[in-house]
Amino acid sequence: MDSLSGIGVFVLVADTRSFAEAGRTLGVSPSAVGKSVARMEAHLKVRLFHRSTRHIALTPEGEKFLERCRRILCEVEAAELELSEAAGTPSGRLRVSLPRYSRLFEPAIATFMKQYPQVRLDLDFTDRMVDVIGEGYDVVVRSGEMQDSGLKRRRLGQFRRILAASPDYLAQQGTPRRASDLLRHCCLHYRYPSTGKLEQWPLKTAAGAPAPELPLTLVCNSVETRIFLALGGLGIVCLPDFTIKEELASGRLVTVMDERTRGNATMWALWPASRHPSPKLRVFVDHLARHMFA
Numbered sequence: 001m002d003s004l005s006g007i008g009v010f011v012l013v014a015d016t017r018s019f020a021e022a023g024r025t026l027g028v029s030p031s032a033v034g035k036s037v038a039r040m041e042a043h044l045k046v047r048l049f050h051r052s053t054r055h056i057a058l059t060p061e062g063e064k065f066l067e068r069c070r071r072i073l074c075e076v077e078a079a080e081l082e083l084s085e086a087a088g089t090p091s092g093r094l095r096v097s098l099p100r101y102s103r104l105f106e107p108a109i110a111t112f113m114k115q116y117p118q119v120r121l122d123l124d125f126t127d128r129m130v131d132v133i134g135e136g137y138d139v140v141v142r143s144g145e146m147q148d149s150g151l152k153r154r155r156l157g158q159f160r161r162i163l164a165a166s167p168d169y170l171a172q173q174g175t176p177r178r179a180s181d182l183l184r185h186c187c188l189h190y191r192y193p194s195t196g197k198l199e200q201w202p203l204k205t206a207a208g209a210p211a212p213e214l215p216l217t218l219v220c221n222s223v224e225t226r227i228f229l230a231l232g233g234l235g236i237v238c239l240p241d242f243t244i245k246e247e248l249a250s251g252r253l254v255t256v257m258d259e260r261t262r263g264n265a266t267m268w269a270l271w272p273a274s275r276h277p278s279p280k281l282r283v284f285v286d287h288l289a290r291h292m293f294a
Helices: 002-016 019-026 030-044 060-086 106-115 167-173 179-184 223-231 241-250 279-291
Strands: 049-051 056-058 092-098 119-125 139-143 151-165 187-190 218-220 236-240 254-256 264-272
Touching: 002 019, 002 030, 002 060, 019 030, 056 060, 092 279, 106 119, 106 279, 119 279, 139 279, 151 167, 151 241, 151 279, 167 254, 187 223, 218 223, 223 236, 223 241, 236 241, 264 279
Parallel strands: 092 119, 092 139, 187 218, 187 236
Antiparallel strands: 049 056, 139 264, 151 236, 151 254, 151 264
């Protein structure tokens, strides 16, 4: 803490260009301020100020040192603010990026708003890969494998990607049993808006065998449209299980090839690794983890 105190004295002298003025601000004598700066110069083995009887001025080395000292003091101030906020009530604006399909998040968001009315949510629903830090997001929710080491993450839950169709469609066209059977079916595909690539269906194939090129009966970037068309008996669709939970429960859609599709996927909350979780961020992520897949 002696070094940190010395840095504070040095910055104050650099700002006021006066030992006497810095002393008055700190409540100590000009001599005490001068000795503090002299101790720092001796420790660094470099002169930080040019001194004369009329004024003082920073040396080139002092100018460089001042830039770093200001950053250090800003970091200390930010850390103190974060720690003081940690004991407070979550409040303020929270900017969140979520996948486009909102139905999974709506109940959790509604209960969060009731429980934490002082937190103002700014929600952006998109499937593109966002720049979390560059675009100013506090937290991002995404699925799949996360590679960015500059982000902290928390697992929110797991889901399955499943194949489903209406009973009427399967009665007319037959039920596929293996990947090759899908070549004779109407397949409703999803295209990622950010890349233009088609979503690959999670089909199990023989070791080394390529995935079959499925019929492109429909390609679109809407979950809701594909659910509507599948309910209308117009084809087989690949979707996360949570998107058609009600349709499956009511029997309006049924799954196919469960034993021929691969396992679970994970939903993650991600935020900048350099950022200490604020109370509002912490309670939001905790709330999603408790309620999203409940």
